Amino acid sequence: MPELPEVETTRRGIEPYLLGHRVERVVVRDPRLRWPIPAELPDTLRGQCIEAVERRAKYLLLRTRAGTAILHLGMSGSLRVLPAQTPAERHDHVDIVLDSGLTLRLRDPRRFGAVLWTGEDPLRHPLLAKLGPEPLTDAFDGERIYRLSRGRRGPVKNFIMDNHVVVGLGNIYANEALFRARIHPSRAAGRIARERYAKLAETAKTVLTEAIAAGGTTLRDFTREDGNPGYFRIELKVYGHAGEPCPECGATIRQTVIGQRSSYYCPHCQR
Template identity: 55%
Template sequence: MPELPEVETTRRGIAPHIEHKQVADVIVRQCKLRWPVCEDLAAVLAGQTVKACRRRAKYLLIELETGLLLIHLGMSGSLRVFSDGCVPPPGKHDHVDIVFSDGVTLRYRDPRKFGAVVWYEGAEEHHPLLEKLGPEPLGDEFDAAYLYGRLKTLKRAVKAVLMDNNIVVGVGNIYANESLFRAGISPKRAANRVTKKEAALLVAEIRAVLQRAIETGGSTLRDFVDSEGNSGYFQQEYNVYGRSGEPCRQCGTPVEKTVIGQRGTFYCPSCQK
């Protein structure tokens, strides 16, 4: 599933093409996604101008004059931008087109139909998908004091805590593995056994890993491509994720795999304690 860097890469790709532009039409070919697409979305959005394109956790938020369009890529969703005169015929999995007055088309594709395109007219912080989310890992609210304060009360494995969106949003499986390796913390360690110093280091490494992943366009996941159809390259820098049995890049010890919270978890038993 696309994680924060992949979603942020998508946001940065589409924002310059749609911000401050007027919607001319919306074509909905498939309403049955993870949640039903508003059947009269074309009538609702036509004539409205996009004020901003933002991200909250793994949701893309397209802010219009009377509300928000929330887009979640799910397991296999992607967004592509096409210019006037260069819009290919829709394929089987091209479910929604948003057409702008200058001819630009934003197309939502989702083979597995597990993503979402949701219209909402209330305040962002009151949307049921957003209201209980924790802080952004790249934002000022997520600092050493905050993380340590949350960890010290929990006995769950620290990796499971990092993947809890009520604690911090968008870290995801790949980047939790990589951040814990760089911080030298075993993913199996109880959260309340992480020291203040280690919490500060972990915050720094989470930020560094996510920022580097964004710089490299995210990871090449099975179905993920950015707004231009390109895959990411961060997987070339993985230290542990997906490398079970291979030598640790730092000490040579074979990387091990376990399961935490039903997710594959990779770590070096020598470098991470």
């Protein structure tokens, strides 16, 4: 599923094809995403020039003078840039056709994604207004999460995956960041020292930065039919490695369920 690094790589991949281009038409083949695609979106977006392609958390923002399209890829969504006449396949739900003859095509088999529209400041949109800081900015640091964590009794893994605390730490990168910080995923968030949170903020930044860099080096050609976003081949040290030896100490990596999510950790390194 697209996590923050994939979304950021997608943003960088599609941006050159969108920026400064006018929307010729919008084709909605299936409006049934997480929320229905607003019926008026095609008419509203048509004729608009795309002035910016931004990302906030895992939302992509296509800014125009009239308003902003808000896209989310959910778990299975992907965006590609194709010649507009390329036949749509199964699960290709939306086309944003540009004056260049290319189209931005959204595919989302599981339809957990979203395409919304707002005429106001998108950062004030209900879905975005209460989000925590971006993980790769100075607003996210150990001090902040240490403060927010006081009194929290739930597992630290749930805590750092909470979008009000920090955005963009999905299941995979939460597992990896906790491993690198040597923190046990089910430890109560409120019972972790300040210095350990400083370390966690640092490892979270590092793992996300590495993943974005990997996305850059393996950058798919977004204009190609097979330019299909997938997992980045960064080296995941614990995620998906249950039963294998820990790369640090050789103990067997364990898998458990925390907050209804698969969690991987080294029982020896992580406390």
